Amino acid sequence: MLELTTGETLPFDYLTVATGATPRLPSVPGQDLEGIFFLRNVADAIRIKSFIKQRNARGAVIIGAGLISLEVCEAFRRLGLETTVVYRKDLPMRRLGQDFAEQILIELESNGAKFMASTLLEGFEPTSSGTIMVHTSNGTLESDLVLIGIGVVPEVSLASEAGIEVGPTGAIAVNENMLTNYPFIYAAGDCCECFHRVSRKPVHAPLGDIANKQGRIAGANIGGQKILFPGIVGSLCFKVFNLEVASTGLTLEEAEKAGFKASSATIQGVSKAHSYPGSLELQIRLVADTETGRFLGAQSVGGDGVVSRINALAVALTGGLSIEELAYVDLAYAPPFSGTWDPIHIAAQKLLK
Amino acid sequence: MLELTTGETLPFDYLTVATGATPRLPSVPGQDLEGIFFLRNVADAIRIKSFIKQRNARGAVIIGAGLISLEVCEAFRRLGLETTVVYRKDLPMRRLGQDFAEQILIELESNGAKFMASTLLEGFEPTSSGTIMVHTSNGTLESDLVLIGIGVVPEVSLASEAGIEVGPTGAIAVNENMLTNYPFIYAAGDCCECFHRVSRKPVHAPLGDIANKQGRIAGANIGGQKILFPGIVGSLCFKVFNLEVASTGLTLEEAEKAGFKASSATIQGVSKAHSYPGSLELQIRLVADTETGRFLGAQSVGGDGVVSRINALAVALTGGLSIEELAYVDLAYAPPFSGTWDPIHIAAQKLLK
Numbered sequence: 001m002l003e004l005t006t007g008e009t010l011p012f013d014y015l016t017v018a019t020g021a022t023p024r025l026p027s028v029p030g031q032d033l034e035g036i037f038f039l040r041n042v043a044d045a046i047r048i049k050s051f052i053k054q055r056n057a058r059g060a061v062i063i064g065a066g067l068i069s070l071e072v073c074e075a076f077r078r079l080g081l082e083t084t085v086v087y088r089k090d091l092p093m094r095r096l097g098q099d100f101a102e103q104i105l106i107e108l109e110s111n112g113a114k115f116m117a118s119t120l121l122e123g124f125e126p127t128s129s130g131t132i133m134v135h136t137s138n139g140t141l142e143s144d145l146v147l148i149g150i151g152v153v154p155e156v157s158l159a160s161e162a163g164i165e166v167g168p169t170g171a172i173a174v175n176e177n178m179l180t181n182y183p184f185i186y187a188a189g190d191c192c193e194c195f196h197r198v199s200r201k202p203v204h205a206p207l208g209d210i211a212n213k214q215g216r217i218a219g220a221n222i223g224g225q226k227i228l229f230p231g232i233v234g235s236l237c238f239k240v241f242n243l244e245v246a247s248t249g250l251t252l253e254e255a256e257k258a259g260f261k262a263s264s265a266t267i268q269g270v271s272k273a274h275s276y277p278g279s280l281e282l283q284i285r286l287v288a289d290t291e292t293g294r295f296l297g298a299q300s301v302g303g304d305g306v307v308s309r310i311n312a313l314a315v316a317l318t319g320g321l322s323i324e325e326l327a328y329v330d331l332a333y334a335p336p337f338s339g340t341w342d343p344i345h346i347a348a349q350k351l352l353k
Numbered sequence: 354m355l356e357l358t359t360g361e362t363l364p365f366d367y368l369t370v371a372t373g374a375t376p377r378l379p380s381v382p383g384q385d386l387e388g389i390f391f392l393r394n395v396a397d398a399i400r401i402k403s404f405i406k407q408r409n410a411r412g413a414v415i416i417g418a419g420l421i422s423l424e425v426c427e428a429f430r431r432l433g434l435e436t437t438v439v440y441r442k443d444l445p446m447r448r449l450g451q452d453f454a455e456q457i458l459i460e461l462e463s464n465g466a467k468f469m470a471s472t473l474l475e476g477f478e479p480t481s482s483g484t485i486m487v488h489t490s491n492g493t494l495e496s497d498l499v500l501i502g503i504g505v506v507p508e509v510s511l512a513s514e515a516g517i518e519v520g521p522t523g524a525i526a527v528n529e530n531m532l533t534n535y536p537f538i539y540a541a542g543d544c545c546e547c548f549h550r551v552s553r554k555p556v557h558a559p560l561g562d563i564a565n566k567q568g569r570i571a572g573a574n575i576g577g578q579k580i581l582f583p584g585i586v587g588s589l590c591f592k593v594f595n596l597e598v599a600s601t602g603l604t605l606e607e608a609e610k611a612g613f614k615a616s617s618a619t620i621q622g623v624s625k626a627h628s629y630p631g632s633l634e635l636q637i638r639l640v641a642d643t644e645t646g647r648f649l650g651a652q653s654v655g656g657d658g659v660v661s662r663i664n665a666l667a668v669a670l671t672g673g674l675s676i677e678e679l680a681y682v683d684l685a686y687a688p689p690f691s692g693t694w695d696p697i698h699i700a701a702q703k704l705l706k
Contacts, residue, residue: 197683209686209693217681230681237685246685307690308661315665318682319672328570328583329671330550332590332599333562334420337660340562 014184014222017159017172018215021152021190021206026063030124035132036146039068048147049079057144058082061134063121065092069149070104070240073113076147077241084114084143086121086136095251097285099266100301107243152206154191167193169204176228178218186222188214195231198249198296198317199258205232233317234297237307244282244306248314249297252287261290265351269343271305273335280304286313286323286347293322298347305337309344323348367537367575370512370525371568374505374543374559379416383477388485389499392421401500402432410497411435414487416474418445422502423457423593426466429500430594437467437496439474439489448604450638452619453654460596505559507544520546522557529581531571539575541567548584551602551649551670552611558585586670587650590660597635597659601667602650605640614643618704622696624658626688633657639666639676639700646675651700658690662697676701 002010023038025031035055037048051057060076062069065087076083085092085108091101092108092115108115120137124146127133134141154171156164165181167173172192174180180187190206192214210232217229237246255262264287272279282302289296298313300306316326327348333340341349355363376391378384388408390401404410413429415422418440429436438445438461444454445461445468461468473490477499480486487494507524509517518534520526525545527533533540542564546555563585570582590599608615617640625632635655641648651666653659669679680701686693694702 207686209684212693213681227677230678232683235683235685237687237690239687239689244690248683248685305661307685307687308658308664311661311665311684312668314684315668315672315674315682318678319668319674321668321672324580325583325671328566329668330585330588330601331562331664331667332588332601332660333560334589334591334660336592337590337597340565 012184014186016178016215016218016222017164017180017185017187017191018189019155019158019191020211021154023148024151024153026121026148026150028121028123030126030132031148033124033126033132035130035144036124036148038148039072040152048145051145052079052081055130055144059143060084061086061132061141061143061146063087063134063146063148064150065089065094065115066149066151067093067236067238069147070108071238072147072149073108074111074240077111077113081144082114083112084116084141086116086119086134086141088118088120090117093245095253096245096247096299096301097251100245100283100285100299103283103301104240104243104245107241111241152190154204154206156191159187159191167202169193169202171204173202174214176230177221177226178214178229179221186218188218194229197231197233199254201258203232203234205234207236230318233314235310235314237310242303243301244304245301246307246310247297247299248310249295249317250287251297251299252285255287255289255296260296262287262296263290263351264288265347267343267347267350269346270339271302272337273339276335278304282306282309282343284309284343284347286326286344286351288323288351293324295321295323295326295348300343305343309342312344323351327352365537367539369571369575370517370533370538370540370544371542372508372511372544373564374507376501377504377506379474379501379503381474381476383479383485384501386477386479386485388483388497389477389501391501392425393505401498404498405432405434408483408497412496413437414439414485414494414496414499416440416487416499416501417503418442418447418468419502419504420446420589420591422500423461424591425500425502426461427464427592427594430464430466434497435467436465437469437494439469439472439487439494441471441473443470446598448606449598449600449652449654450604453598453636453638453652456636456654457593457596457598460594464594505543507557507559509544512540512544520555522546522555524557526555527567529583530574530579531567531582532574539571541571547582550584550586552607554611556585556587558587560589583671586667588663588667590663595656596654597657598654599660599663600650600652601663602648602670603640604650604652605638608640608642608649613649615640615649616643616704617641618700620696620700620703622699623692624655625690626692629688631657635659635662635696637662637696637700639679639697639704641676641704646677648674648676648679648701653696658696662695665697676704680705 059082189211193202235248280303412435543559588601619638633656
């Protein structure tokens with residue numbers, strides 16, 4: 001029986017908890033000021049856009065340098081806003097490694113965005129002219145608006161109160177059928193965990209495509225089809241200005257943390273054949289289990305063809321391929337799409353040495 | 354001991370046969386006329402281009418409608434030549450199925466090329482003005498030059514004379530080390546067979562990327578590294594005008610011929626999220642083993658993102674994935690690169706029904 005705040009009660013045979021996630025708050029003074037935004041949905045985007053128009057905004061500060069923050073940074077620059085990204089780490093998307101993170105920084109800066117590295121947010125203050133003072137460990141910025149993109153937290157309060165088990169990640173624990181610890185309560189989407197097929201651990205991966213899959217699996221199971229969610233391999237991608245960024249599986253650091261004896265190889269390749277017009281540089285890093293030769297993950301940045309390679313490698317993780325298999329895997333070759341040796345082959349061969 | 358035509362002899366410990374393939378000849382009268390070309394290498398391309406310039410050629414006929422023929426068709430049209438493709442089958446690239454072949458035909462015709470379907474070549478005749486009469490079962494064409502692209506045959510005469518075993522495909526039979534029936538004679542490239550991992554049969558797949566891999570494997574083995582060539586899954590791709598065409602594994606027809614009880618599903622998808630600018634239509638067909646649910650092959654045509662999907666699916670064949678696994682495989686999602694459900698997911702889910 002579900003109780004609503006209206007006093008109504010709803011009986012159910014099966015319940016699906018799909019409470020999603022909420023933006024992580026920075027817990028600093030002034031975070032509720034007008035002009036400070038989060039971006040979770042289309043309504044947020046419309047709100048931000050109309051604020052920019054109404055205020056004739058000239059400048060924006062973005063707190064955080066993950067996927068959403070960097071995508072918003074591009075959008076702000078396209079609207080002509082002076083944009084400063086404030087981040088606690090030394091480089092944006094630090095998880096991808098210093099070399100790749102540096103490329104992202106170059107892409108931000110060459111498109112006119114400013115990046116304040118290793119900078120902690122201390123608080124916000126309004127000014128009489130309607131702007132916002134952004135206090136940081138590296139001084140104060142004045143801005144027309146602020147976007148906070150420091151991640152999300154799973155919304156589990158309702159579930160917790162109902163005695164639904166929350167996993168080690170803070171999200172709702174579910175099995176392969178998307179079932180919680182109650183045999184008639186399912187959970188799906190950003191509020192729940194998923195199983196990472198490479199680290200073999202539950203993770204919280206609040207991404208739209210995963211939420212879609214989980215919702216369909218939960219629905220199918222409620223409808224009587226016993227479909228299993230096979231878990232994820234940790235694929236993600238985004239575009240920032242003219243740079244494609246993508247990764248799947250584990251980084252070297254994550255592989256070591258997950259208990260693997262791991263090694264990696266990084267190469268510089270091109271998206272099409274060298275001789276073909278429009279071929280752009282891309283860099284790709286493969287990570288492998290040194291003991292078994294099993295492929296564990298890949299990261300890539302570049303002008304073109306990055307997501308294409310990462311998706312092939314995501315399938316390789318799903319199939320449990322070894323680096324040796326990747327070194328000679330039969331990809332489709334034609335000059336408009338790759339060289340005779342694809343960057344995947346070249347990186348795998350380097351890692352084999 | 355190798356005997357050269359010069360009378361010299363070369364002693365060897367190991368020999369690699371890399372005699373390649375030669376263009377298939379149509380065996381019709383007049384095929385040696387000046388102005389009739391094959392395209393196997395860069396020298397051929399240069400020869401064709403300078404012939405076009407010197408003769409101030411206006412029109413070309415292409416015999417055949419496979420990869421090379423269609424790529425040349427695009428090149429000829431870009432040079433402004435009136436181009437007619439003569440093909441014995443009803444549609445170009447017929448192997449990909451009527452629907453996809455029709456799309457390729459539309460692409461040819463909307464770029465000004467003419468296609469003569471179900472037409473047999475009967476012979477060539479010179480004219481006094483230096484042009485060529487191309488006689489076909491559907492009448493005679495007059496043309497400045499002719500390109501014959503009806504495939505290649507493995508060059509195995511030297512090998513045959515030396516007692517090297519030729520396989521059922523007519524190409525040199527090799528094992529996983531690229532070794533022939535002689536324990537000290539290797540073969541690599543377009544002259545030899547390779548093992549098709551899906552049909553589990555030897556095939557002749559004369560493609561540049563495969564030749565490269567075989568060469569490296571042969572060399573490594575001669576050098577003492579016992580690397581195995583794991584075989585191919587039958588991936589190929591090409592671009593014709595603005596259409597990407599790619600396939601991997603078996604078509605439905607090939608799967609049935611290989612003894613599988615197979616079924617297929619075809620969907621129309623888009624290369625990026627619907628809402629994203631520049632998203633183009635693509636169609637993809639997945640083929641599965643009806644009895645085991647194993648994924649057997651895919652074909653795709655479209656404006657963008659075709660090769661990217663086929664490469665992910667080539668890896669899926671390598672890993673032996675099932676259609677069920679493909680229906681929920683964790684691909685990297687962001688609107689510039691796909692919808693939350695990728696065409697791969699949508700096709701796999703359709704095939705599951």
